[in-house]
Amino acid sequence: MTLSSSVRRDLAAYGIGYALAIALTGISFAIVFFRLLEPRPAFVIILILALVQVTVHLRCFLHVSFKRPAREDLHLVMFSAIVILLMLGGTFIILFDLDTRMM
Amino acid sequence: MSGVSEPELRHVGLTLEGVPPLKRAQVESDVFGFWAFLMSDALIFALLFAIYATMIGRYAGGPTPGQEFKFHSAFWETALLLTSSFTYGGVSIALKHDAKRRWIVLFTAITFCLGAYFVRMECHEFTTMFHDGATPEDSGYLSSFFVLVAMHGFHVTCGLIWMLLMGAQMAIHGIDQRVKVNFVRLGLFWHFLDIVWVCIFTIVYLHGLQR
């Protein structure tokens, strides 16, 4: 079955995303399974890897980009990210502060 | 950025050439509105993560994640969901290039099977934990674990039901405009759930298995 070049391009985008995601997942699992790092730095690394993988998903599977048609979606995602950061960051700071003062 | 935009490719799976302007605006609204819903859903998950994080350590003398979590189930669940995201890409590409209906049905069916197996694995994991005596009523930590992961599982199940409904819609209406838009939205939903799962396996399973 012959595929046109645009289909090939689209498939490639998904394929690259899939490959990257597998790689990032594999590294995260390996770090924890084989205890390659101390727990605290390991957790920071796998968090960063997760963030990268989320970006890969957004870019390759969800087509969020800087291009004009996708820009409104990007605005929405960025604004949501800011709100989520505020709420999560605030929650962590407040709850851990309360925990410290309670113990 | 006002009102109607130019004819161009808007999302993979949807071509807008030849679509009259009013319908195009409706399609853009439909997809953008679904994005907004997904963002609110993202916030719900983010807050459940925050609750989970503040509950780490509150084991009330009961089961801990180190005791209860298993590497292999976390790994295979991840693999299943990630692959199902990739196979849904097949649906999107088939839609975009006006492929024959059987391709869309095929890729949707594969995605459905992978997703269903994911749910089955997760249910099995839960029942194993219950047998071990690790139930949500045991502690604040377990409550937050079960609610977070089950909330994701519930969303996946809704996605599966949605796929079945799409099958029914295709059978009744063929692949008309509304069916296409629904496939695009289902795609957004499905990929979004995989994003949430990336966070779950990192923050819940890998972090828990570290201890």
Add this chain to the structure above:
Amino acid sequence: MHDPSVLWYIFLGRFEWDSLPFVEAWRHPTTSEIIAACASGIVIIGALVVFAGITYFRKWRYLWTEWFTSLDHKKIGVMYIIFAVIMMARALIEAALMRLQQAIAINNPGILAPDHFAQLFTTHGTIMIFFVAMPLLIGLINVAMPLQIGARDVAFPFLNSMSLWMTVGGGCLMMVSLVVGKFSTGGWSGYPPFTELRFNGGVGPDYWIWALTISSLGNMATGINFAVTIYKLRAPGMMWMRMPLFTWTAFCTAILIIFAMPPLTVATLLLAADRYLGMHFFTNALGGNMMNFVNLFWLFGHPEVYILILPAFGVYSEVVAAYSSKALYGYTSLVLATAAIAILSFTVWLHHFFTMGQSAGINSFFGVATMLIGIPTGVKIYDWIWTMFWGEVRFTAPMLFSIAFMITFTIGGATGIMLAFPPLDYMVHNTLFLVAHFHNMLIPGLLFGMFAGFQYWFPKLFGFRLEEKWGRISVFFWVVGFYLAFLPLYVMGASGAARRTAEFFNPAFRPWTIIAMLGALAIFAGFGCLFLQVWSSIRNRYALLVPAGDPWDARTLEWSIPCPAPEYNFSVIPQVSHRDDFYWRKVNGSAYKPADHYRDIEMPKNSGVGPIMGIATGICFFGLVWHIWLYAAVFFFVATGAGISRSFMRDLHKIIPAAEVEAEHRRWLAQAAAARPVRRQLELTPANEGLAACQG
């Protein structure tokens, strides 16, 4: 305590005979119980009278086809407002009862038992926020915003209907709670562990949880609806910086709704998980953390109060500009201030719980952030004052509401800055000082804005103006009533009077509580005057007709169409080239022109799925409250099934032929041409046919 049989449990759940206030009053005839029974009786009789009346006048078909199944944003907006007003009547009665109790109960148990009083303050708050304020502002945005941006309807008309009926379903749940069972006594904020099973295992907190949940479901959909409408459906040429201020505030409100509802959803659902599934999110024992609830609730609660106030700010921008015969001063600063308020509202939520044990550094951060939010609000007040300056100000009722707002809201804002200072907040947290502050923001802020907006846009909906006389009398009663009812509360609160208290022990409070009760009565009178205004205007409507469409010589797009607006709003979607485009056209003589080319207009058909989903969800949640799992399951499937069935439907639109649109448009243009233009001095006389004299 008898053991319910299996059949009873399947069909009636945990209902028992003394869940009925009548039975309770029969068994323990105290004043408190008798009042509860009377309230229950009023609900039942009221419902019966309404049903009987509609049946007698054979209006069911009309109501169903013209109103309940309508997807027209204007009609949905009107239904929201009517619903809100009915719920407001109940909440005001509850307020009056509480004032009466506090006036009597000084070293005296008063007429209400503490448990009953607790239910009253809980329902008063819950109803006012979720079933009065939210429906009012959503209704008003529904009415005006699509008209202001040159759209035919909102982006998702069906979701609009569903949202309305979800809200109505929630209101029914609140009303049913008067008839069967008791409501929560945990305040509108419902803090655990008090609302956990251990301390309140009855139906009260469950009523509260599910009423909030159904309201949130509706509001979420509305937030998305409004945001997408403004993002995507603006008329060609309507750039962001050409939008009217009311649309800007509607947009920011929608964004706030989308991001503020999830924390509430999480908080209530996790509380439900604790209560229904025995989990330990917020319990005392086994690892629960009540501060998680407090944090989540106020993550919602603070943006929520900005959701409530921003639309009112938008109304004031429109009203002050229109009745000052001037363009709004400082448009850009108003837009930036609105956006700043929206964003900052996500950074201050801790000020609702300064006293819960955080360290001083955290309290200070949030205190400073809270004070910062006062700055953009102050900018807005200055802009409105400068708009009036050198304008030809007409003191109509909406304008009077606006002026009263500017003065009174500033006082409340000042007390807000006081409360933002943690050490001071420690003194007055949970006293009547706080109660006075937030009523000072909500009544002159939100309510006056809603009244002003309702009176301002009424002609656009119904084709005739409201009479001024009862409107102005209403302003008088509301303003006097507000000051009498709430300034004493500042005094009492600063002297240490706690909130949510059924009985006081300090005789020094007596004069203040009596003045406050008189204020409550005055507010009630003001509320009644608004009804009188509408009723008297309906009787006199032929003298008040303004068919040409522009009774106030206003500036924004909605005034360029007939009064009442046609179903499809605009005969031809306008091409916008300026801010205040309609005013520019009037000045340049290019308003009231026929179009070159008319097109067929596609509008959504009516749908019964919205009402079905809303009522079914209400019944499902009623089942959850009473543990009648049968109803919960069945009506869950009815609601979701109805929604899913909609996605299978295809014949969802009707076409209005271009010829009909053109005929209607030309007929109206002829009417406008035949009308006599009036100068502003005559705008409140029958001479006003809705055509403004050209300002030139």
